[in-house]
Amino acid sequence: MKAFHVELWSIWLSGFLLILLSLYATQRLPSLNNDHGRDDVLDSGNLSITIFTAPKPFMDSTGTRQTLAVRSWLALSPYVTVVLFSQHPSVASFANAFDSGRVLVDTNIDFTFLGSPFFHSMIAKSCAYLSDIFAVIDPETVILSGFISTLNHVYELDRDWLLVALPQNASNLDNRKQVRVQEKILQQNRPWNHCYNAERMLIAWNNKDMPLHNGVLPPFIYGTHNNWIIHEAISSEFRFVFDASSTIESFNLNNATFENSTSLDIENRKWEYIGNSHLGANYGSFFYSEANYSNLPKILTCENQYIMVDIKKNIVYPIGRHRGEVNRMKENAMHCIAHQKSVTRISDFSLKDQKKISLSLELPFSLESLLSITADRNKTIVLTVSGYSYKDMLMSWVCRLRKLSIENFIVSALDQETYQFSILQGIPVFKDPIAPSDISFDDCHFGTKCFQRVTKVKSRIVLKILKLGYNVLLSDVDTYWFRNPIPLLHSFGRAVLVAQSDEYQEQGPINLPRRLNSGFYYAHSDNQTIAAIQKVVKHAETSGLSEQPSFYDILCGKGGSNRVGDNKCKEPETNVTVHFLDRNLFPNGAYQNLWQEKNVKATCLKKGCYIIHNNWISGRLKKLARQVSSGLWEYDPSTRMCIQSLHSIKPRAH
Ligand SMILES: *[C@@H]1O[C@H](CO)[C@@H](O)[C@H](O)[C@H]1NC(C)=O
Ligand SMILES: *[C@@H]1O[C@H](CO)[C@@H](O)[C@H](O)[C@H]1NC(C)=O
Ligand SMILES: *[C@@H]1O[C@H](CO)[C@@H](O)[C@H](O)[C@H]1NC(C)=O
Ligand SMILES: *[C@@H]1O[C@H](CO)[C@@H](O)[C@H](O)[C@H]1NC(C)=O
Ligand SMILES: *[C@@H]1O[C@H](CO)[C@@H](O)[C@H](O)[C@H]1NC(C)=O
Ligand SMILES: *[C@@H]1O[C@H](CO)[C@@H](O)[C@H](O)[C@H]1NC(C)=O
Ligand SMILES: *[C@@H]1O[C@H](CO)[C@@H](O)[C@H](O)[C@H]1NC(C)=O
Ligand SMILES: *[C@@H]1O[C@H](CO)[C@@H](O)[C@H](O)[C@H]1NC(C)=O
Numbered sequence: 176m177k178a179f180h181v182e183l184w185s186i187w188l189s190g191f192l193l194i195l196l197s198l199y200a201t202q203r204l205p206s207l208n209n210d211h212g213r214d215d216v217l218d219s220g221n222l223s224i225t226i227f228t229a230p231k232p233f234m235d236s237t238g239t240r241q242t243l244a245v246r247s248w249l250a251l252s253p254y255v256t257v258v259l260f261s262q263h264p265s266v267a268s269f270a271n272a273f274d275s276g277r278v279l280v281d282t283n284i285d286f287t288f289l290g291s292p293f294f295h296s297m298i299a300k301s302c303a304y305l306s307d308i309f310a311v312i313d314p315e316t317v318i319l320s321g322f323i324s325t326l327n328h329v330y331e332l333d334r335d336w337l338l339v340a341l342p343q344n345a346s347n348l349d350n351r352k353q354v355r356v357q358e359k360i361l362q363q364n365r366p367w368n369h370c371y372n373a374e375r376m377l378i379a380w381n382n383k384d385m386p387l388h389n390g391v392l393p394p395f396i397y398g399t400h401n402n403w404i405i406h407e408a409i410s411s412e413f414r415f416v417f418d419a420s421s422t423i424e425s426f427n428l429n430n431a432t433f434e435n436s437t438s439l440d441i442e443n444r445k446w447e448y449i450g451n452s453h454l455g456a457n458y459g460s461f462f463y464s465e466a467n468y469s470n471l472p473k474i475l476t477c478e479n480q481y482i483m484v485d486i487k488k489n490i491v492y493p494i495g496r497h498r499g500e501v502n503r504m505k506e507n508a509m510h511c512i513a514h515q516k517s518v519t520r521i522s523d524f525s526l527k528d529q530k531k532i533s534l535s536l537e538l539p540f541s542l543e544s545l546l547s548i549t550a551d552r553n554k555t556i557v558l559t560v561s562g563y564s565y566k567d568m569l570m571s572w573v574c575r576l577r578k579l580s581i582e583n584f585i586v587s588a589l590d591q592e593t594y595q596f597s598i599l600q601g602i603p604v605f606k607d608p609i610a611p612s613d614i615s616f617d618d619c620h621f622g623t624k625c626f627q628r629v630t631k632v633k634s635r636i637v638l639k640i641l642k643l644g645y646n647v648l649l650s651d652v653d654t655y656w657f658r659n660p661i662p663l664l665h666s667f668g669r670a671v672l673v674a675q676s677d678e679y680q681e682q683g684p685i686n687l688p689r690r691l692n693s694g695f696y697y698a699h700s701d702n703q704t705i706a707a708i709q710k711v712v713k714h715a716e717t718s719g720l721s722e723q724p725s726f727y728d729i730l731c732g733k734g735g736s737n738r739v740g741d742n743k744c745k746e747p748e749t750n751v752t753v754h755f756l757d758r759n760l761f762p763n764g765a766y767q768n769l770w771q772e773k774n775v776k777a778t779c780l781k782k783g784c785y786i787i788h789n790n791w792i793s794g795r796l797k798k799l800a801r802q803v804s805s806g807l808w809e810y811d812p813s814t815r816m817c818i819q820s821l822h823s824i825k826p827r828a829h
Contacts, residue, residue: 222330223254224323224379225306225826229292229397230314233265240315240428242269247317249277256826258304259314260284260292260397276826285817287396287601288549288582295392296816303821310379312425313398316342318377319424325474326379328481328494329419335385336415337408339401339471340377342427375427376401385413394599394815409471417483418471538598542605546645549583549603553665554700555646557584560607560633563592564795565652567812568802572652573602574809574817579659587636589629600815607636627721630693634715634722638708641700651694653789653798655807657776660761660785664697667754670704672730673697675788676742676755679765684741685755688734691727692763695788707751760784764791775805 226248230241248255257278259266270278284296301309308326312318329336378401380387388407395403409416472485474494481494540548550556557576561569569586576584586604588594597604609632637647648664650656667673674696676685698704707730715725730753731737731744739745744753758766759782769787772778779787787807792798802808811818 221254222307222323222326223256223305223826224252224308224310224326225256225258225301225304226310226312227258227260227297227301228312228314229260229297230266230269232261232263233269237315237429238265238269243428244312244315244317245269245278247319248312249273251318252323256304256306260297260300262286262290279824279826283819285394285577285601288603289601291601292397293601293816294395294397295814296394296819297397298387298392299814299816300819300821303824305823305825306382308379308381310377312377313342313375313427313429315429316375316377316425316427319426321423321476322425325419325422325481329417329474330381331494332415334415335381335383335413336417337378337380337387337405338417338419338474339405340379340418340423340425341420342375342377342425375429376405377423377425378404380414388413391814394601396601416471418473420473422474422476422481538604540603540605542639543643545585545603545605546640546643549585550645551583551661553646554644555583555648555661555665556640557581557648557650557661558587558637558640559584559650559652560587560589560629560636561593561652562589562629563596566593566596567810568652568799569593569597570600570810570812570817571802571808572650572654572656573600575656577817578809579656581656581659581661583661587632589632607632609635627719630722631712631715634693634708634712634726637698638705638712641698641705641708644700646698646700648697649693649695650786651788651790653802654695654786655789655802656786657779657784663785667697667699669699669701670750671699671752671754672704672707673754673756674726675761675763675786676758677763677765677790678755678758679763679791681767684738685758686731686735686738686740686742686744686753688731689724689727691723691731691753691755692788692790693721693723693726694790695761695786703749703751706749707746710746710749761786761788763788770801770805776807 228245230245231237233241245257245259248257256276259270259278259280260282261267261280262282267280270280281300284300285293287293297311308330325338329338387404389411390407392404405416408414470487472483472487475482475484482491483494484491538545546556559569559572573584573586576582584603586593586597586602588597588604588606591606594604594606633649637649640647646665648661664673675692675694676690677692678685678687678690698708711722711725711729714729715722718725727735730746730751735744737744737746739752742755742757745751746753762769762779762782762784764770764787769775769778770789770792775787789798789802789807792801809818810816
């Protein structure tokens with residue numbers, strides 16, 4: 176203990192000398208801004224603060240703990256607004272119970288198919304909120320005190336900053352008078368683990384132009400991100416990063432360990448975290464980042480005096496009021512620092528010791544269980560099939576469906592890269608074990624050998640899913656959906672295969688030979704349809720062509736011998752009817768040259784289109800360019816996020 180004191184004292188002394196000698200001339204530490212309204216801010220405490228979090232459903236004890244936490248934040252200041260990122264109805268009804276505008280629910284970010292929000296999407300969305308300060312806090316972390324006054328002090332720093340604070344050891348708080356939380360929850364005897372709290376560190380930053388860090392935030396799932404962000408923020412040096420654990424009194428109510436806390440609503444949630452550790456590795460920074468918290472400058476209080484201590488650089492630095500009273504500071508400094516156990520608190524452990532999760536990235540769901548999770552109430556599933564070279568188009572398609580609130584889709588990955596990519600993007604995906612392995616080139620387009628092999632994969636998967644009892648809407652990724660076609664397609668009922676027509680003429684029948692487009696069709700799960708698809712698959716296996724001719728020749732007969740009227744066929748053996756969809760509502764890529772229109776979207780909407788197919792164009796890049804330039808594009812590959820319209824959100828004025 177004595178040695179400890181001596182060491183700190185020497186740190187303090189050398190720091191004090193440095194202040195005298197070089198005053199505040201250091202690049203790393205910001206200086207105070209003397210020029211404007213410092214005291215106003217301090218006195219009025221009217222900084223607007225927006226706290227973001229992603230709660231779990233408000234149910235059971237989790238709900239109780241989250242309620243306590245959110246109430247503790249709102250009690251800090253009338254200028255605190257809480258934004259909850261969640262799609263769960265219990266979260267919306269929780270928010271409704273508060274004064275309008277103090278607790279908002281934001282569903283308009285990217286979520287995984289299990290409902291976990293993406294952290295990169297949360298951070299991107301934060302910019303839409305008008306606020307002086309942003310914070311991200313674990314939904315089960317209660318804040319007791321010190322938060323507002325710390326923020327008021329550091330708000331004056333003339334550099335942009337990022338503050339981190341570790342929730343405290345709750346057992347130290349039991350006997351405190353100001354504990355505003357229920358005794359019951361506090362006094363449970365729990366195996367408090369110090370280190371897992373690092374993942375529940377709260378972060379706050381001032382809302383300025385400077386980003387938190389260099390580069391792109393990977394698609395992390397909320398709850399696994401803090402070490403990465405802090406590490407990147409420190410190394411990019413865009414912002415002054417410091418540790419405010421000792422001036423912000425907070426603690427986490429959740430006693431579960433990191434791994435335990437992940438197995439919540441649906442079993443085996445762990446894959447999401449495995450995915451994140453993959454990302455950490457892929458993005459060059461260790462997932463359990465080696466950010467050395469003991470090296471961070473720390474903010475401490477000393478009888479109403481806020482001081483910044485940079486142990487690494489031997490600098491002690493007063494901020495806030497009374498900063499002129501150096502002598503008094505000196506008197507108190509020994510006393511203060513000696514009592515700041517938290518100075519060394521974070522450095523007590525090495526993050527390296529944290530258990531690493533094994534790195535095999537696999538969804539723990541069979542095709543059957545994925546189907547039962549994602550299918551809608553009528554047991555209908557939207558299926559698409561994609562290889563890696565089409566991954567951006569796949570994402571644009573997924574983003575579009577999500578925007579239309581269509582969640583019952585599933586992706587069949589043609590290769591391992593697509594499979595992993597999809598997992599990291601939160602998509603329900605499975606790998607077709609019998610897919611040919613070499614199909615992901617650039618030139619896998621209509622007419623090629625590759626295309627023929629891929630399309631045969633599709634009908635086999637459709638058949639498999641039909642046999643599992645699910646209706647399938649097969650949609651290629653190069654279809655843009657204007658509105659939800661499922662209710663219409665479902666209404667055709669049993670033994671009707673509903674398909675897009677590839678007829679490019681504007682007049683005449685739409686069921687002529689080889690006009691059945693096997694890139695967009697709906698198959699009802701019944702014995703007759705299954706038998707019909709079975710015939711198609713069998714035919715395609717032995718055919719040297721793609722599956723598209725097999726569909727037509729088997730169902731409508733060679734040369735169209737089974738045609739009925741202008742828009743149907745009837746397969747005589749199974750009695751399955753093929754219904755060709757109205758080309759004005761489901762136009763293909765050639766019909767009316769719609770893709771050449773100046774405003775494709777407006778034209779299609781005017782026609783009442785459900786979808787438009789980006790086919791009848793050769794080459795992946797041309798196809799991509801056509802879709803992006805038309806504006807029928809919903810994904811930003813540089814940020815790995817769905818494109819959101821970010822109009823400003825102003826929380827309630829106080
Ligand atoms: C706080 O209030 C003062 C005066 O009441 C005002 O000058 C100042 O701009 C306000 N600060 C913020 C951040 O709203
Ligand atoms: C928490 O505080 C209690 C009592 O002060 C102490 O016994 C325990 O070791 C602390 N736990 C950690 C992880 O620091
Ligand atoms: C966490 O606390 C609950 C009671 O709130 C208790 O039932 C559970 O066993 C505890 N879990 C752990 C891992 O300590
Ligand atoms: C969850 O917590 C319990 C109780 O502390 C522990 O025995 C168990 O090993 C933990 N499970 C995992 C997966 O870490
Ligand atoms: C962090 O930095 C301190 C002081 O520089 C050093 O003693 C410690 O070993 C470092 N910890 C890690 C995990 O690198
Ligand atoms: C399920 O089918 C019924 C009857 O066909 C229809 O009214 C309903 O909209 C469908 N539900 C969904 C989620 O598609
Ligand atoms: C469909 O076929 C299965 C097995 O071939 C049979 O058990 C079932 O009764 C059939 N359903 C109908 C409606 O014909
Ligand atoms: C198809 O319909 C015909 C006449 O309606 C009927 O005789 C035949 O049994 C049906 N076949 C199947 C497989 O349902």
